[in-house]
Amino acid sequence: MTQILEAPSSVAAAPAAPPARARRSRGFLRTVWPPLVVFVLIIAVWSVASALLGDRSFLLPAPYRIFTDGLFDPIVGPEILEALGQTSLVAFIGLTIAIVLGVAWAIVMLQAKWAERSLYPYAVILQCIPILALVPLIGFWFGYGLPGRVIVCVLIALFPIVSNTLFGLQSVDKSQKELFQLQHARRWTTLWKLQLPAALPSMFVGLRTSAGLSIVGAIVGDYFFRRGTPGLGSLMSAYTSRLLAPELYASVVVAALLGVVIFIGFGLISKLAVGRWYDATKA
Template sequence: MTQIAEATAQADTASPARRRTPPAWLATAWPPLIVFAAILVAWTLASAVLGDRSFLLPAPYRIFTDGLFDPIVGPEILEALGQTTLVAFIGLAIAVVVGVGWAVVMLQAKWAERSLYPYAVILQCIPILALVPLIGFWFGYGLPGRIIVCVLIALFPLVSNTLFGLQSVDRSQRELFQLQRAGRLTTLWKLQLPAALPSMFVGLRTSAGLSIVGAIVGDYFFRRGTPGLGSLMSAYTSRLLAAELYASVVVAALLGVAIFVGFGLLSRIVVGRWYDADRA
């Protein structure tokens, strides 16, 4: 009885401590929040030190007062955000189809990989700004040209990560499918593509962020049609509207973070139940 009473007392003593343990998300969130606060303090001090030249680096609060919450600038940025998001998602969808298809073709034979993979690397290494004028000449300066720029920037991570995932299937599993006389299409659909999903989502999250960059770059140079964030950035720069420019940059960064986090959550939903990254 005495031992039972002591164990009960220890459990009662330990339970409040367990209840006081901070949630896991808080332990993950506070380090970047501290860094963010330090950046804001340093930014504010630097803006104050600049004095008359503070228009080069406006105080953080002006991003909201002169930018996001301004009755004219705020709706303008939100409309441009919608256009940029549309271009980014269309470009990302096309990049997913082309990138996965490209990787599947290279998987079929070594000669196909040796023939096609160098061009994926070349596409990644060519400065996209050198191709933007050519894309404008060939496809015009409207929505199609912006989407193509977005696809070119977002394509390589999908190709490389998908190919890596398809080639990383366990050898014993491939031999089991061969023993069952499974066809090439069955092996691809039921073994290789499911096993490649974790790597594909890594490439997808990377390409999602790059698609935002591609949409902004294309819009920065192709200023026809509905303006996106790139067009606003160009206009604000030419008029030396620093607060408005920083507001559009912050919105673009938040869009990229939101898409990255969204695809991260989607990855957990799709592969989180059966894929253990630590064990892998």
């Protein structure tokens, strides 16, 4: 009689992978809770510092006053929202013009080395000139209304688009470019079907940077050009001159949130446009 002995399995069963929803939830928490902790610490330090200032607490009002005296005030709140709409309009127009000019500028420099050597130094010079030195000239030439504000916004937001687009266009894989040459593809065909798609990741890096700078440009232009519908810059100037600290801090917070929203928006667009194939090439 043969006795068959079955040895116990020494290999433990692998634990089941967590469901995709649980992984996404944990990833979201890991992303969100660190900045929330820092935010709570900032608010706590801010509140203590405001209390220690005593009679001079108007220099640093308590955080809750930003909402009670600023955003939720029946007069100040609508005023800030109207100014937010004007600043958003200027930033959107300026950013759109900067995108068109910046991409076109980079494409022209891509066509020949002499074009890059001739034009790129002026992009650097434009970036290095303090914008406050140009604001009086812009107002003198183009007036102090919407066109002047848009031009200030374009000048501030232009360089990151030019530099990042040019970098992306020049970073195309050499073998892919040679393949297009073997197929006798025309220059514009190569640009449209190879170089521009390959440059999208770098272009979106420039767009995200320029999106934040467009808010800065809109506020700077509005701060000095105070004609027409007031934006956040005009309100900041008025609140500063009248020593209305809670209202001033409220307008600064709104401007910062606008920049964050635009930055996140372009980040989401970047993931939708190039996220899958770009991540795959990096794997």
